[in-house]
Amino acid sequence: MICLFSTPLMGVLIHNITNGGFPVKITILAERPLNCYNSGMRAKDSYDTNEGAQAFLEYLDTEAGQVHQSVLYSAFRNALGDSGNQKILDAASGPGWLAAKLRAEFPNIECCDGSKFFVDYIHETYPGLDARVVDLAEPLPYSDGEFDTIIFSMAAHDVEDQKKTFAEMNRILKPRGKLLISIANPYYAYPVGVWKRGIMGRLLMQKPKLKLRPYHWFSKTSRHYSFKKYLTGYFYKLSEHLNNIIESGFNLRRYEDLESPEDSPNFTGQYKLHRYPYLLFMEFEKSGE
Numbered sequence: 217m218i219c220l221f222s223t224p225l226m227g228v229l230i231h232n233i234t235n236g237g238f239p240v241k242i243t244i245l246a247e248r249p250l251n252c253y254n255s256g257m258r259a260k261d262s263y264d265t266n267e268g269a270q271a272f273l274e275y276l277d278t279e280a281g282q283v284h285q286s287v288l289y290s291a292f293r294n295a296l297g298d299s300g301n302q303k304i305l306d307a308a309s310g311p312g313w314l315a316a317k318l319r320a321e322f323p324n325i326e327c328c329d330g331s332k333f334f335v336d337y338i339h340e341t342y343p344g345l346d347a348r349v350v351d352l353a354e355p356l357p358y359s360d361g362e363f364d365t366i367i368f369s370m371a372a373h374d375v376e377d378q379k380k381t382f383a384e385m386n387r388i389l390k391p392r393g394k395l396l397i398s399i400a401n402p403y404y405a406y407p408v409g410v411w412k413r414g415i416m417g418r419l420l421m422q423k424p425k426l427k428l429r430p431y432h433w434f435s436k437t438s439r440h441y442s443f444k445k446y447l448t449g450y451f452y453k454l455s456e457h458l459n460n461i462i463e464s465g466f467n468l469r470r471y472e473d474l475e476s477p478e479d480s481p482n483f484t485g486q487y488k489l490h491r492y493p494y495l496l497f498m499e500f501e502k503s504g505e
């Protein structure tokens with residue numbers, strides 16, 4: 217006998233292979249649809265509300281946010297090499313923490329972001345750091361071949377039409393210019409990867425474990441997801457990220473699974489990044505010419 221139960225959180229199919237009337241096997245079939253908490257707001261606009269921008273700033277202040285900043289800073293710093301004069305655009309810079317750190321060695325760095333909140337924040341917090349409001353879904357307000365390097369950190373999952381955005385980035389890069397990207401690893405990070413403890417885990421005071429939801433499903437249902445209550449993003453498979461960038465005129469030069477070399481006895485960002493590469497770093501070069 218098969219019974220179908222529907223709860224607010226998930227669809228549960230119970231295979232009630234009865235043995236004297238008792239269920240012997242329970243299988244969780246489906247997660248709630250991906251867009252269940254989604255406000256419908258564009259990712260860009262979600263970072264331009266007080267709540268969304270504050271949620272991201274607060275996250276950067278947490279231990280996980282500090283790990284995020286330290287690991288990403290090292291990856292970008294290494295990939296930038298020795299040429300201190302290069303002209304760099306930190307696209308979708310958010311509140312500008314990365315450009316602010318890099319500008320000591322790379323003074324020709326500037327920022328753009330779709331959130332006016334963050335651009336104002338950069339002007340107030342880092343005087344002298346150039347930043348402007350730019351929507352990466354639109355033609356970019358920069359000349360052909362203007363930059364040596366574009367940094368695109370943790371925002372490739374925020375644009376609705378990656379090919380359009382990457383084609384514009386390609387246009388404003390010099391021949392053989394670099395596109396440096398970090399993304400949340402779609403195989404392990406939210407919305408596929410969720411850290412859970414369950415009731416028994418709580419009772420036994422265990423650390424949460426990484427649970428994976430069906431990866432393929434996220435590209436088939438609505439890709440528009442929410443996290444940290446006020447922020448939204450779009451799910452792209454890793455193959456889609458890579459193919460969209462390559463088809464926009466780039467060659468892949470380097471691919472890195474970012475990790476934390478040190479473990480932590482506590483359930484922290486360091487603990488998670490010591491076990492799973494939930495952040496990826498990639499270096500592309502403008503092809504042709």
Ligand SMILES: C[S@@+](CC[C@H](N)C(=O)[O-])C[C@H]1O[C@@H](n2cnc3c(N)ncnc32)[C@H](O)[C@@H]1O
Nearest residue numbers: 260263308309310330331351352369370371374
């Ligand atoms: C997760 S934050 C990343 C910020 C920063 N790069 C970092 O690594 O911490 C994503 C950023 O992308 C920006 N963004 C999202 N969609 C955008 C768009 N269409 N045009 C420009 N910026 C956008 C958001 O405003 C936000 O600042």
